[in-house]
């Protein structure tokens with residue numbers, strides 16, 4: 521339960537994700553939220569974020585933790601475990617962006633390349649990281665909210681209702697998260713991001729697939745159906761010697777993949793196929809399709825067609841935000857009426873605020889984060905073995 525009447529939030533990170541989270545914390549109703557301040561490695565980003573959001577800029581995480589009830593971690597993956605452990609040890613709740621945790625190379629980084637490391641050993645490291653985080657949550661008695669927005673996206677929530685009420689059996693799932701390349705400078709460097717498209721984009725539809733199978737299992741069998749094994753491939757398409765650079769895609773990937781696909785087999789023998797890439801033009805492609813014997817649903821997170829707008833020239837909409845990663849803003853487009861809403865961000869913050877204020881565990885918590893991280897670690901191992909099936913050892 522909250523000590524005061526307000527839930528005081530601090531941010532680690534002051535970039536893209538922090539800006540979305542700040543906007544969505546402000547949309548929470550029924551729980552009083554105070555956005556206190558932020559800490560970030562980049563002073564420039566920190567002061568711009570603090571000024572725009574009317575927050576205090578802190579010089580250290582310790583100072584910030586002294587002033588808040590919960591830390592919203594919006595920094596690159598390599599910081600996630602350390603910041604989580606520090607926050608829980610300080611007796612504060614955690615909101616943690618994806619990836620939950622992962623493998624980022626040796627501490628000193630010496631000689632590390634994301635292209636050549638031992639992926640079997642990395643699976644063990646990821647398992648150890650998950651254990652440390654799980655134990656820290658248990659020891660602290662605090663909550664960990666895993667910020668997987670797909671779980672709270674309206675399209676995913678509606679399919680959850682359909683699954684529960686129809687008692688459908690999911691035979692296969694097909695999902696994708698793709699666009700033309702992340703803006704973040706840490707993306708493309710494994711030691712900071714923990715992987716490329718397969719892990720850092722594929723985590724979203726993978727999470728939804730795991731969630732749907734858990735809901736189906738709870739509804740029909742009284743137990744979650746969980747991922748059992750995975751076969752995966754990863755490619756560096758923009759790094760191919762014959763790649764024709766049209767200047768439309770990001771290409772500066774140091775040691776990460778820009779296309780990946782996973783074939784996940786669940787413990788009931790059913791399957792999910794997940795695609796993720798940085799080579800898709802025309803905006804964001806975020807969707808998951810659910811194939812049951814009694815229904816079929818395509819959940820579109822982006823684009824959605826609430827609006828369809830035609831602009832004959834790029835000038836017409838130059839001052840209008842249309843949709844993520846669309847360029848040029850010309851011809852037929854599907855502008856997002858409320859992009860944060862269709863992605864599930866405000867609903868996520870609402871759910872986390874209620875969980876933290878009420879003392880209950882969030883629906884997207886460490887269990888989902890852990891399952892996704894272990895599945896991705898196994899997927900990267902599989903990709904290094906030309907797609908051989910790898911068992912996913914979930915606790």
Ligand SMILES: NC(=O)c1ccc[n+]([C@@H]2O[C@H](COP(=O)([O-])OP(=O)(O)OC[C@H]3O[C@@H](n4cnc5c(N)ncnc54)[C@H](O)[C@@H]3O)[C@@H](O)[C@H]2O)c1
Pocket residue numbers: 532533534535536537538559560561562563565566594595596597599617618619667668669704705706720
């Ligand atoms: N759920 C989503 O849809 C979504 C979207 C974008 C990003 N993300 C996740 O959010 C996280 C941040 O991504 P982003 O796009 O905001 O990146 P960004 O580059 O826009 O911002 C990162 C911020 O973290 C700070 N930072 C980096 N290393 C740090 C360190 N060691 N200590 C303190 N601060 C540090 C940077 O200075 C910057 O302020 C990533 O984990 C990413 O995967 C999630």
